[in-house]
Amino acid sequence: MKKESVGIVETKYFDIADTIKLESGKTLSNVTVAYETYGELNKEKNNAVLICHALSGDAHAAGWHKGDKKPGWWEILIGPGKALDSRKYFIICSNVLGGCKGTTGPASINPETGKQYGTDFPVITIKDMVNVQKILVDSFGIDKLAAVIGGSMGGMQVMQWLVSYPEMVKKAIPIATTARSSPQQIAFNEVGRQSIVADPDWAGGNYYETGKVPKNGLSVARMVAHITYLSDESMYLKFGRDLQDKEEVTYDLSMDFQVESYLHHQGASFVKRFDANSYLYITKAIDLFDLSINNSLIDGLSPVKAKVEVVSVDSDWLYPTEHSMDILTALQANDVEVSFSELKSSYGHDAFLLEKGQLNYIVSRFLADNVVEDLMRTDVITITEKAQVEEAARLMLDNQVTHLPVVTDDKKLIGIVTSWDLSKSIATDSKDLMDIMTKTVKFCKAEDTIEEISHKMKKFDISCLPVVDDDLILQGIITTDQISHLISYI
Numbered sequence: 431m432k433k434e435s436v437g438i439v440e441t442k443y444f445d446i447a448d449t450i451k452l453e454s455g456k457t458l459s460n461v462t463v464a465y466e467t468y469g470e471l472n473k474e475k476n477n478a479v480l481i482c483h484a485l486s487g488d489a490h491a492a493g494w495h496k497g498d499k500k501p502g503w504w505e506i507l508i509g510p511g512k513a514l515d516s517r518k519y520f521i522i523c524s525n526v527l528g529g530c531k532g533t534t535g536p537a538s539i540n541p542e543t544g545k546q547y548g549t550d551f552p553v554i555t556i557k558d559m560v561n562v563q564k565i566l567v568d569s570f571g572i573d574k575l576a577a578v579i580g581g582s583m584g585g586m587q588v589m590q591w592l593v594s595y596p597e598m599v600k601k602a603i604p605i606a607t608t609a610r611s612s613p614q615q616i617a618f619n620e621v622g623r624q625s626i627v628a629d630p631d632w633a634g635g636n637y638y639e640t641g642k643v644p645k646n647g648l649s650v651a652r653m654v655a656h657i658t659y660l661s662d663e664s665m666y667l668k669f670g671r672d673l674q675d676k677e678e679v680t681y682d683l684s685m686d687f688q689v690e691s692y693l694h695h696q697g698a699s700f701v702k703r704f705d706a707n708s709y710l711y712i713t714k715a716i717d718l719f720d721l722s723i724n725n726s727l728i729d730g731l732s733p734v735k736a737k738v739e740v741v742s743v744d745s746d747w748l749y750p751t752e753h754s755m756d757i758l759t760a761l762q763a764n765d766v767e768v769s770f771s772e773l774k775s776s777y778g779h780d781a782f783l784l785e786k787g788q789l790n791y792i793v794s795r796f797l798a799d800n801v802v803e804d805l806m807r808t809d810v811i812t813i814t815e816k817a818q819v820e821e822a823a824r825l826m827l828d829n830q831v832t833h834l835p836v837v838t839d840d841k842k843l844i845g846i847v848t849s850w851d852l853s854k855s856i857a858t859d860s861k862d863l864m865d866i867m868t869k870t871v872k873f874c875k876a877e878d879t880i881e882e883i884s885h886k887m888k889k890f891d892i893s894c895l896p897v898v899d900d901d902l903i904l905q906g907i908i909t910t911d912q913i914s915h916l917i918s919y920i
């Protein structure tokens with residue numbers, strides 16, 4: 431299938447009427463959220479996917495703004511034929527609270543003073559960012575998101591969604607992230623912040639009035655951070671020890687190596703597109719992020735209800751795989767349906783923005799919903815509760831089945847009898863089916879996903895589930911054999 435773009439898109443703006451209470455106890459009013467959407471929200475409002483961006487991202491995740499040379503930052507994953515298929519999903523991405531790409535942040539006007547906030551902006555947290563996203567999601571009338579996905583700080587928001595609004599998330603994909611920022615991550619952020627505040631042009635955060643911006647400080651902050659987004663191997667592959675614009679080293683303090691030039695370029699481009707104060711506030715939010723309770727991630731993640739796919743990158747040394755493993759094991763301890771994939775990449779942390787093939791494979795496979803209806807058998811051999819054990823045995827033998835749903839005359843499910851129950855009947859010398867059948871029968875619905883019922887079957891150690899409608903009328907039957915057959919084909 432041809433993979434296409436969502437085409438020309440526009441950023442939209444949503445004004446929040448109510449004052450927002452922040453985690454710190456402070457409040458913010460007149461909050462605006464910049465967001466983009468791709469695809470259509472369906473009638474049931476159950477096809478929405480929320481994308482959460484990383485530190486320097488924005489609402490423009492896919493498609494093209496008129497006149498731009500580059501598409502949105504996750505173009506590789508979003509659009510017709512891609513894992514986040516805009517023909518199937520209604521995709522929402524908003525700029526985070528504290529950002530500088532249209533959502534209220536330190537460069538916005540403080541309604542109390544009529545001037546830009548600067549450092550009067552309150553400290554915000556990942557939880558505050560998610561609370562603002564929730565207001566936006568609510569405004570569409572969406573009760574439950576089909577999925578929430580994001581990398582790095584975007585992954586932190588995904589984790590926060592799982593904890594803050596467990597009933598609102600069906601599936602979640604946190605990528606290259608953590609459930610609590612590590613000392614090393616905090617350390618790199620602090621170097622960046624110190625670089626900004628040490629720049630005289632930062633002017634205590636009130637540079638908006640001076641006409642100057644702390645270019646040097648912000649640029650160095652980005653250079654340091656950018657090193658952490660790459661891997662040693664990717665730097666070797668990109669630059670080796672190659673010289674920049676010279677044949678030989680010149681034995682002076684000027685720039686020699688390509689990697690230096692590259693970092694200068696990354697710093698200089700960043701200054702053109704990002705606000706230094708936003709950088710301070712957002713990195714602070716990242717540092718404060720910790721979902722553990724009394725140092726227990728198991729306790730912290732106990733509210734999680736969604737199905738989760740945790741993704742890491744093997745060459746990411748900023749958010750290494752161990753952090754994803756911590757999330758995985760804590761979710762497993764809480765009996766959450768969770769799986770894990772590791773991207774094989776030399777890119778380092780930024781692989782979540784670049785590894786097109788692996789990401790599309792992992793995300794599309796995880797989001798695919800094979801439902802029971804696609805797989806169930808409808809030619810079910812049943813028996814009524816009035817029958818004798820002997821009749822059940824004969825039916826099983828003749829039809830080579832090991833499970834017989836027990837139904838009333840109008841096909842209402844009232845129990846199940848298995849070949850195991852038949853052996854019991856010999857041991858207990860029972861003749862009536864009623865005496866040996868399981869009356870508290872586990873069942874499923876035609877619209878349940880294969881993932882959901884596989885989990886249920888594993889949990890209760892059963893190999894067959896009758897499929898019923900809302901009135902418990904038998905529709906079909908599904909067995910682990912049918913499921914393993916399906917899996918061998920995908």
Ligand SMILES: CC(=O)SCCNC(=O)CCNC(=O)[C@H](O)C(C)(C)COP(=O)(O)OP(=O)(O)OC[C@H]1O[C@@H](n2cnc3c(N)ncnc32)[C@H](O)[C@@H]1OP(=O)(O)O
Pocket residue numbers: 483484485486487488503584659674688689691692693695696699780783784
């Ligand atoms: C959710 C989010 O995270 S959104 C934010 C994502 N975007 C960013 O982080 C923007 C910063 N950029 C990046 O992080 C990376 O460029 C990525 C991850 C987006 C893309 O990575 P890659 O495709 O591998 O690009 P790469 O890292 O090689 O950078 C290419 C840039 O470096 C420049 N460059 C390469 N070599 C040199 C050099 N020797 N000297 C100067 N500049 C150089 C290229 O000209 C190019 O410039 P441009 O981006 O202005 O066109």
Ligand SMILES: N[C@@H](CCO)C(=O)O
Pocket residue numbers: 484485486487581582583659780
């Ligand atoms: N390149 C990403 C890395 C942070 O995760 C960004 O700038 O947002």
